[in-house]
Amino acid sequence: MRRKKMLERALILTVTVFLAVLFPLQSYGGVAGSKHDFSIxxxxxxxxxxxxxxxxxxxxxxxxxxxxxxxxxxxxxALTFNNGFTMYSSSTMDATVPGQPSTISLLCLSCHDGIGAINAVLNAPGPGGSITATGADQIGDLGPIGDRINIGGGDPAAPGPVDLSNDHPVSIQWAQRGPGFYATPQDPRLVLYNGQTVECTTCHDPHNGTPFNAGEDAFLRMSNQGSAMCLSCHIK
Ligand code: HEC
Ligand code: HEC
Ligand code: HEC
Ligand code: HEC
Incomplete structure (x- = not known):
């Protein structure tokens, strides 16, 4: 009798662990309360x-x-970048380097270039309204916290090109590398635009404010623990 109970428990435990590995708890946090919630x-x-x-x-x-x-x-x-872009390029990359990112990646760079003011909006709430700042309003003005998220490296005091040369390439065509280099199919949570273009939002969802794991950045489409995201594209 006791032996049967133990076996039962062992079975339940095995099934639970199996299910937990197969279907890890997915968290989806919205924008409210996240690091993309700039409201009062x-x-x-x-x-x-x-x-x-x-x-x-x-x-x-x-x-x-x-x-x-x-x-x-x-x-x-507005998506106005007056000083152009320095794109990622390398001698080993097959994809054609574009002159500037496509619109979908420009959306992120309208703040993450370091220079675009967070509160500079085309249409503020209310008739004739505007959103005004009482302190720093640009990522490049945030100090050390800003450095980490300043993807374009912009300095509001000395604006230059949006520097993407040290960032994973975006607005590049997937297929130019040819077959045999990538895992197929990619994880379905990653979004390839027109079936093959990598953009910021391939890997990121700006609305998902809850990190998949403690210590991981928010706004990812899937966890990169164990480099899972990288490996779902690159066979390495
Ligand atoms: C920090 C900027 C940011 C904030 C804040 C934000 N969004 Fe978005 N949203 C984006 C970007 C960038 C895209 C395009 C990328 C994409 O489709 O995932 C987008 C796309 C969308 C889309 C179309 C694509 C889709 O996912 O269905 C909807 C709808 C949307 N947002 C709704 C909202 C709502 C509602 C809120 C407020 C609760 C919100 N967003 C807040 C940046 C933002
Ligand atoms: C309206 C301005 C704005 C837009 C547009 C915007 N962001 Fe952000 N984002 C910020 C600011 C500001 C922070 C840092 C907030 C803080 O640390 O308190 C941030 C933080 C982040 C973080 C860090 C999260 C963490 O856990 O520290 C990531 C990742 C990110 N953004 C990605 C994106 C991507 C990708 C897009 C485009 C899809 C985007 N953002 C669009 C302003 C913006
Ligand atoms: C190929 C996937 C991929 C692409 C494309 C990508 N990111 Fe990321 N990004 C990541 C991952 C993974 C992290 C988390 C890195 C970490 O934990 O250090 C991250 C982190 C960030 C952060 C937080 C700062 C940091 O270094 O931790 C910001 C902000 C960000 N990305 C914005 C962007 C923007 C803007 C673009 C487009 C210009 C972009 N990302 C393109 C995968 C990507
Ligand atoms: C959505 C698919 C995708 C994901 C996810 C992804 N990459 Fe990439 N990556 C690409 C593509 C496509 C290229 C361009 C390759 C080419 O054309 O040679 C690239 C280029 C690179 C390069 C530059 C190669 C060179 O020759 O200069 C490196 C390094 C790299 N990725 C590392 C990573 C790392 C690390 C991660 C995880 C944080 C990651 N990638 C996530 C698709 C992806």
Whole structure:
């Protein structure tokens, strides 16, 4: 009898562990309360700096009216980069290096270039409204916290080209490397645009504010623990 109970318990444990490995707990956190929540009551380093946002979370990136144009997801920011781009290139890369990133990656760079003001929106809440800052409003002005997320390396005091030369290439065509180099199919959580272009949002989801694991960055499409994300594309 006791032996049967023990066997039962062992079986339940094995099945539980098996299921946990097969279907790890997926967390999906939204924007509210995340590091992309710049509203008055948000939790980013900019929260409390801005007034006039009516505590709206989406307004820093989207607007229902007066958006940039039909090619963007109702984008509430200008995509103006006056000093051009320095793209990643290398002698071993097969993909053609574009002159500048495509629109989808430019969306991220409208803040992560280090220079675009977080509160510079096309359409602020309310009639004739504007979102004003009482402190730093650019990533390049944040100090050491800003350095880590300053992907374009911009310095508001001395603006230069948006420097992507030390970042994973974006707006490159997948197929140019040819067959045999990549895992197929890629993890379905990663998004390849037009079936083959790698952009910031291939690996990132700007709305998923909860890290998959403690200590991991937020806004990833899948965990990169054990380099799982890299290995779902590169056979290495
Ligand atoms: C920090 C910037 C940022 C914030 C804040 C933000 N978004 Fe987005 N959103 C983006 C970007 C970039 C894209 C395009 C990339 C993509 O499709 O994942 C996008 C795409 C979308 C899309 C179209 C694609 C899809 O995933 O369905 C919807 C709908 C959307 N956002 C809704 C929202 C809502 C609602 C909020 C507020 C709760 C919000 N977003 C807040 C950056 C943001
Ligand atoms: C409206 C400005 C804005 C836009 C647009 C934006 N971000 Fe951010 N993002 C920020 C700021 C500011 C922070 C840092 C907030 C903090 O640390 O308090 C941040 C933080 C992050 C982080 C770090 C998260 C962490 O856990 O520390 C990642 C990753 C990120 N953003 C990726 C993206 C990507 C990818 C896009 C485009 C899809 C994007 N962001 C669009 C402003 C923006
Ligand atoms: C091939 C996948 C991939 C692409 C493409 C990519 N990222 Fe990331 N990004 C990651 C991973 C993985 C991390 C987490 C790195 C870590 O934990 O150090 C990250 C981290 C970040 C961070 C947090 C700072 C850091 O170094 O930890 C920001 C901000 C960010 N990415 C923005 C961007 C932007 C903007 C683009 C487009 C110009 C982009 N990413 C393109 C995979 C990617
Ligand atoms: C969505 C698929 C995808 C993911 C995820 C991805 N990569 Fe890449 N990576 C590419 C493509 C496509 C290229 C361009 C390769 C070429 O054309 O030679 C590339 C280029 C590179 C290069 C430059 C190769 C060279 O010859 O200069 C390195 C290094 C690299 N990736 C490392 C990583 C690492 C590390 C990660 C995880 C953080 C990662 N990649 C995630 C698709 C991906």
């Amino acid at each position: 009551t948000g939790s980013s380093n900019f929260s409390g700096t801005f007034t006039g946002d009516d505590d709206e979370v989406c307004v820093y990136c989207h607007t229902p009216h007066g958006a940039l144009g039909s090619q963007t997801p109702l984008w509430n920011k």
